[in-house]
Amino acid sequence: MKVSLKWLKDYVDIRLTVGELAERLTMAGLEVRGIEPVGGTWDSVIIGEVVGLGPHPNADRLKLATVNVGTEQVSTVCGAPNINVGQRVAFAHIGARLVDSHTGAVVVLKPAEIRGVASEGMVCSEKELGISESHEGILVLPPDAPIGVPLAAYLGDVVLDLEITPNRPDCLSVTGIAREIAALTGETLHLPEIHYEEAEKSIDSFASVDIADPDLCPRYCASLVTGIKIGPSPIWLRQRLNSYGMRPINNVVDVTNYVMLEYGQPLHAFDYHKLRGRQIIVRRAVDGETMTTLDGSQRALYSETLVIADKERAVAVAGIMGGLDSEVTDKTDTILLESANFNQAAIRRGCGRLQFQSEASIRFDKGLNAGLPVLPLKRATQLLLQLAGGKAAKGIIDIYPGKSEPKLVSLSTREVKRLSGLKINIDEITEVLTALGFECQESDSRSQISVSVPYWRSDIRCAADLVEELVRIIGYEKIPMTRLGSPLPAQKSRLSPTARQSNLRERLGNILTGLGFQEILTYSLVSLEKLQKLSPKLELTIPPLKVANPMTREQEYLRTSLRAGLLATLAYNQKFEQAGVRLFEIGKIFLPQHPHVIASEAKQSEKGKELPQEKKMLCAVLSGARAELSWQPDKELLDFFDAKGVVENFLGQLGLKASFENSDDEGLFPARRANIIATDDKVGVLGELHPRVAQAFELSNTVYLIEIDLEKLLTRIAGARGYQSIPRFPSVIRDIALVIDEQVSYRAVEQAIQSFSLVAKVTLFDLYRGEQIPEGKKSFAIRIIYQSPSHTLTDEGVDRTQEQMLARLQKELGATLRS
Amino acid sequence: MLEHLKDLHAQALEELNRIDNPRELELWRVQYLGKKSSLTQSLRSLAALPLEERREVGAQANEIKTALESILAEKQRLLQETFLSSSRESGTLDVTLPGRPLPTGRTHPTTQILEEICDAFKSMGFQVIEGPDVEWDYYNFEALNMPQHHPARDMMATFWVDTGVSGKARLLRTHTSPMQIRLMEKERPPIRAIVPGRVYRYEATDATHESMFYQVEGLAVDKGITLADLKGTLFDFCRCIFGEERKVRFRCDYFPFVEPGVEVAISCLACSGTGCRLCGNSGWIEILGAGMVHPDVLARVDIDPGIYSGFAFGMGVERIPMLRYGIDDIRLFYGNDLRFLRQF
Structure with a gap:
């Protein structure tokens, strides 16, 4: 809401500087976003009088004007069609800063010769002065404008740009803001005095009003003025509309807008003679009914839209926009002025349906009170008579089916203290609330009052609302700062699954970053295409949940896998990275509970709806060179065993020993994929990304992927660690080299070795194929550490065990000792 | 016996003089002061000697052992110093060479x-x-x-x-x-x-x-x-x-x-x-x-x-x-x- 400081000063004395005022308003909840001076650049613009006008010797369209600026007479070239002798005008001397009418930029007026005649300055238009967009002619000031006075002293102003929160429609008005200022500064609010003469003939003989749908229209008021003369509004009114950002139209429309800005009540002027049947009917539209609105567009109306109709047709969309048919034109001489209250939800639905908002609908949308319409109606009638002449019919129409009693809220000093922490006595409470327009009535006790809420404050419903009124006027800075003294709740949520999950998340993040992985966070919404591309057959295993109103196709479905975001990120970054890339994300995936219901969205029943299962996952990818380019080169590429090493490392840090078995994850390449098993349960998968998936994501290099279900992992971690005493007896180290069939897995060999109780640790330190090893065989070099918890091993004892071991390896796996 | 110890002492000192690296010094230690050295052996076999002789030989053997140990320590110190000063000259690293890169990860x-x-x-x-x-x-x-x-x-x-x-x-x-x-x-x-x-x-x-x-x-x-x-x-x-x-x-x-x-x-x-x-x-x-x-x-x-x-x-x-x-x-x-x- 933009508001002129001069206008505010009509209703309240302001002794603060503009900066101080802005600060007080901001602190009290009306944030001042901007302070724009009007006329701040007018230092060389003076009010002058056109005293002579003659033709330009070299141009038909230009005139030579002589302007009396008080101290001297200056001559200037002027092209404005509306210039006349005797006018008071704004004259800009050379050096004045004006708005260029073409570019809109502020430029300094330079001495100029126009068609051979020197011009000593310029008579300005509103646009050149920055008052409005109007540039059809020069600005003509009222005849009493003082000659020789700087224009800034006469028309200068400051416009405050206020952010009005949706609970305060009363502050979408100048008087509403003035009331706030009055309460904040202890000044008195002076509202305009309203009185005007009425004619003999009653309004009832001109028109009647019928509210057919009182649920949507709690009140409808109207006045009527005959014999008006349409014309432009005076400069003060135009300037005030301009300060808000509204374009002046004519005196009648301008008055309705002016009073709307003054009181916050939207008004509408009908050309009375265009209303058929002398009747106003407020009703719901009929489906299929159409109407051409003021903006010239033909609009289809719906049964939920409220319209103002005459006997035959809709003439306005109630509270949103007038109709073209009943518009005020230059020929209009009788006005029916509407000031009504409409249901907030109905206006909101109407705007949604019409895809349109107006200054009126913005106000109704916030919920105006039915107590408001009469005063603004009378004020507008008064102004109409002043500015457009004519006679007001006697009385007003006031149909008020939605009348309600003022709300009463009880407030005690104890409650104020309980919520605000501030001790305020009843007198101070009463003083503040009274300044805001509340009526306070003392009850039996000196610590309690009954507060009657004024009609314009629909937002006040309970004691807490009044407490806010008190503290915002007194100042939030006056409230002390204390620390919470209440007892701490039981720390049970630390043990909850989500808390343990986020704890695990933090640990995994630390471990993985330590292993060189960069964390990324990608959007929860992805494209369907990306999810499909995760399968080599482009099939969705889980139908994802769709957003009904997506912003873009890229963000249309809730992710059912972290893979899509990671792979897209990897592909994007591969362009810039020379070395290998290691990325991970820990986040939620969204699994619909009832996929079949989602599939047939149209028939979706309320019953079938459930929130999706939100599951926390870890996904990591690695690809490219194992090491960065260095002077001690390691030019190998990352491979499956790097990925596996990462898994073993972080599971190990969590106290888990992983084992691996073949996997059927279709996004991974069949020959190189494994399920990750931790204490007998699958917690995830790892493997080489299926080349077709890699291709679909335009990935270069082979990509390895790790995916872990955090919920599952969490169940495995519980109690995973146990203590074993540090061995007291020395160990014996033996290395063996085995030759064995290609088909035999290392795991089988390892398990066979580990089945001997003296074996403390088995490490594979070489895998060899080639010379000296027969075709179809491989050689494992294995270091075995023997240790006993109860005694020092002898060479003989170890030899014996190893002999048995080799015999078993031979018998069960066909392994022979490499000679 | 005493004669033997004296020879042993002289021989040990002579050999030690020729030693110029830690590896040989360790061999020397094992030979003259180790568990299986003749000095240790003679101290162990004292019990077999008559009391008079035992006292004399024992004192002598211990004296030699202490002397050898202290000269060993001195030799170790000397060798280390020589090593440090020579490697200062020959083995100076270009410390401005980049370190071996480790992959770096950060949280978001x-x-x-x-x-x-x-x-x-x-x-x-x-x-x-x-x-x-x-x-x-x-x-x-x-x-x-x-x-x-x-x-x-x-x-x-x-x-x-x-x-x-x-x-x-x-x-x-x-x-x-x-x-x-x-x-x-x-x-x-x-x-x-x-x-x-x-x-x-x-x-x-x-x-x-x-x-x-x-x-x-x-x-x-x-x-x-x-x-x-x-x-x-x-x-x-x-x-x-x-x-x-x-x-x-x-x-x-x-x-x-x-x-x-x-x-x-x-x-x-x-x-x-x-x-x-x-x-x-x-x-x-x-x-x-x-x-x-x-x-x-x-x-x-x-x-x-x-x-x-x-x-x-x-x-x-x-x-x-x-x-x-x-x-x-x-x-x-x-x-x-x-x-x-x-x-x-």
Whole structure:
């Protein structure tokens, strides 16, 4: 809401500087976003009088004007069609800063010769002065404008740009803001005095009003003025509309807008003679009914839209926009002025349906009170008579089916203290609330009052609302700062699954970053295409949940896998990275509970709806060179065993020993994929990304992927660690080299070795194929550490065990000792 | 016997003189002072000698042993010194050569700041909980005093999962505040918790707007909690995150589910309050929305607003690193360009 400081000063004395005022308003909840001076650049613009006008010797369209600026007479070239002798005008001397009418930029007026005649300055238009967009002619000031006075002293102003929160429609008005200022500064609010003469003939003989749908229209008021003369509004009114950002139209429309800005009540002027049947009917539209609105567009109306109709047709969309048919034109001489209250939800639905908002609908949308319409109606009638002449019919129409009693809220000093922490006595409470327009009535006790809420404050419903009124006027800075003294709740949520999950998340993040992985966070919404591309057959295993109103196709479905975001990120970054890339994300995936219901969205029943299962996952990818380019080169590429090493490392840090078995994850390449098993349960998968998936994501290099279900992992971690005493007896180290069939897995060999109780640790330190090893065989070099918890091993004892071991390896796996 | 020991001593000294490296010195030690050396052997065989001789030989052998040990120590010291001085000359490293590179990973800047925020509140006794990203209209709006057609819904443009607006429609939560309701439905006061999480807005993205971002919600409910407690708690938090010298401003603002409503701002990090582009010339930067939990909200979850009171707050997370590091585009956060992420 933009508001002129001069206008505010009509209703309240302001002794603060503009900066101080802005600060007080901001602190009290009306944030001042901007302070724009009007006329701040007018230092060389003076009010002058056109005293002579003659033709330009070299141009038909230009005139030579002589302007009396008080101290001297200056001559200037002027092209404005509306210039006349005797006018008071704004004259800009050379050096004045004006708005260029073409570019809109502020430029300094330079001495100029126009068609051979020197011009000593310029008579300005509103646009050149920055008052409005109007540039059809020069600005003509009222005849009493003082000659020789700087224009800034006469028309200068400051416009405050206020952010009005949706609970305060009363502050979408100048008087509403003035009331706030009055309460904040202890000044008195002076509202305009309203009185005007009425004619003999009653309004009832001109028109009647019928509210057919009182649920949507709690009140409808109207006045009527005959014999008006349409014309432009005076400069003060135009300037005030301009300060808000509204374009002046004519005196009648301008008055309705002016009073709307003054009181916050939207008004509408009908050309009375265009209303058929002398009747106003407020009703719901009929489906299929159409109407051409003021903006010239033909609009289809719906049964939920409220319209103002005459006997035959809709003439306005109630509270949103007038109709073209009943518009005020230059020929209009009788006005029916509407000031009504409409249901907030109905206006909101109407705007949604019409895809349109107006200054009126913005106000109704916030919920105006039915107590408001009469005063603004009378004020507008008064102004109409002043500015457009004519006679007001006697009385007003006031149909008020939605009348309600003022709300009463009880407030005690104890409650104020309980919520605000501030001790305020009843007198101070009463003083503040009274300044805001509340009526306070003392009850039996000196610590309690009954507060009657004024009609314009629909937002006040309970004691807490009044407490806010008190503290915002007194100042939030006056409230002390204390620390919470209440007892701490039981720390049970630390043990909850989500808390343990986020704890695990933090640990995994630390471990993985330590292993060189960069964390990324990608959007929860992805494209369907990306999810499909995760399968080599482009099939969705889980139908994802769709957003009904997506912003873009890229963000249309809730992710059912972290893979899509990671792979897209990897592909994007591969362009810039020379070395290998290691990325991970820990986040939620969204699994619909009832996929079949989602599939047939149209028939979706309320019953079938459930929130999706939100599951926390870890996904990591690695690809490219194992090491960065260095002077001690390691030019190998990352491979499956790097990925596996990462898994073993972080599971190990969590106290888990992983084992691996073949996997059927279709996004991974069949020959190189494994399920990750931790204490007998699958917690995830790892493997080489299926080349077709890699291709679909335009990935270069082979990509390895790790995916872990955090919920599952969490169940495995519980109690995973146990203590074993540090061995007291020395160990014996033996290395063996085995030759064995290609088909035999290392795991089988390892398990066979580990089945001997003296074996403390088995490490594979070489895998060899080639010379000296027969075709179809491989050689494992294995270091075995023997240790006993109860005694020092002898060479003989170890030899014996190893002999048995080799015999078993031979018998069960066909392994022979490499000679 | 004594003669033998004397020869041994002389021989040992002579050999030692010739030694110029630690490996030979170790062999020498084993030969003359080791378990199987003749010196050790002779000391062991003393018991077999007659008492008179035993005393004499014993004394002699021990004397030689001590002498050899001390000269060994001296020799070791000398050798080490020679070694150090020679390797200083020949083996000087070019210490400016790059170290062997290790892959470096970092957590996402959002994760980093979330941990910081959570730590600050944990130390004040708040528990960290999480809630669903896909929510019911009821929790996201209705239970928070925003029934259908409430104008405040305009401030939070919504991604809907279900078309047709009603309390039973599913949506992507527009703020973390629905967890206030879920938490209060489950727990009775005293309640003190924070909720970090993702939120979603149906908004065209630009340098300051994202369709997805993170918030942290906070809630404290008990008997006797006041606006003064809210101020104290959030003042401590702001100082904790933004530094000792930051000014903190509390002003009236509107959120439908709190009353009185509060906006918390800190003095601008760029200009410290004099006004600049970053703070839109106001000198202040908005950090948190807050307020006393609305009595209607408490009543809705069966907590008597006449007995209990509480405060709630919420903040945008990305804003903090943006201010701290001077990041001028929020879209960088989830664009995941490594050239951006690696800076944190």
